Amino acid sequence: MASCKKDRIVPPQETKPDIDVISDNPDGDEDVSGVKILQLDLSTGRFMPSTSPLLLSSVAVGRKGADTLNKTPLTYSGWTHPAVLRFRNKWNNYYYWAAITPYPNVDSQYENPHIFCSNDGKNWIEPPGIINPIEPVPSVQGYNSDVNLLREGDYLYCYWREVTVVSRTLWVKKSLDGIHWSEREFICKVPVNDKIDFISPAIIKDGDKYQCYAVCGPEKKPGNYYNSYSIRRMVSNEATKGFVPEYNNGYELVTIQNRPWGSLQDPWHLEVKKANNIWLMLITTTNHNGYGSGGKLYMGYSSDGKNFSFIETPICDAPGSTYKSSFHPRISKKGNCIDIELWRSMTSYGWAIFYDRFSIKITFAPLA
Secondary structure, eight states: OOOOOOOOOOOOOOOOOSOOOSOSOGGGOOOOTTEEEEEEEGGGGOOOOOOOBOOOOEEEEEEEOSSSEEEEEESSSSEEEEEEEEEEEEETTEEEEEEEEEOGGGOGGGOOOEEEEESSSSSEEOOTTOOSOSSOOOSSSEEEEEEEEEEETTEEEEEEEEEESSEEEEEEEEESSSSSOOOOEEEEEEETTSSOOOEEEEEEEETTEEEEEEEEOOOSSOOSSOSSOEEEEEEESSSSSOOOOOTTTTOEEOEESOOTTOTTEEEEEEEEEEETTEEEEEEEEEETTOTTTTOOEEEEEESSSSEEEEOSSOSOOOSSOBOSOEEEEEEETTTTEEEEEEEEEESHHHHEEEEEEEEEEEEEEEOO
């Protein structure tokens, strides 16, 4: 039932980010709707990681004690599981929206979804008028975790995974303004003793279908890129229902051609985004049976959403273990690249989140 345990470290003083390759003017985005990516070179995306934790001011709320709720103010540390969306045009006054879970002192009772907004991806505030977290800690013994965001029409959807002593459940809430959120809606559930899971769910829309990627396991037998924890995908016609986490009923195994993390590590947390005709996947690894320990960050791509190839080395040499991270890809025809904004979660610095930028070289052509 416990989440991954790590030591708490005091964050350093703020320093200037190391990388500056993307314009800070979101209004300057190019129209790339008619572009097809032909090739991309993930090896060009390695970068020097920032050493400045992001400031995320909020109050983590846990279970009720004898008389009051457990509350802990947070700033630079005590955060994990970022999920970030960036919009070409402002949505409710902001270009960036994020769901993040607190994790102060590695205490899972605080892992409840918080919402933040920003206009540059680096300076974040709580949306004026919001009451965070938007979902409280489960009423029975257990915890929330692994948030994800999806924009659908006028609505912003926030998904999360709930783990209790009896089951694992995927829930969602939606909002028209990022401040006021609906009652939670049930998506799917598995018994806690089943050898199946949907860790770190990533929901994207592809055409008229919705795809939910997640880490699943422990599997019955090892595969070519995992010992116990694989990556699987569910597909539905709707954003809030129709996902079936059953091995023989649509929860298909994602294929990875190589295994750059080696035989001693497995996938642990992930995020998937689509850049025109290419799926990009960001994986944080874990030591075998390590529940997030020794995490490194890898990026892969696919042209069909099911068969992926990964860069043979981590995309950065970060000081400590990475955890669930988030990213936004932006195609640049002028730069012949995909510009990546990365929100990198680290177990060091007392569980903190960092902002990085880098670019992946591509070749492209107009759609036929």
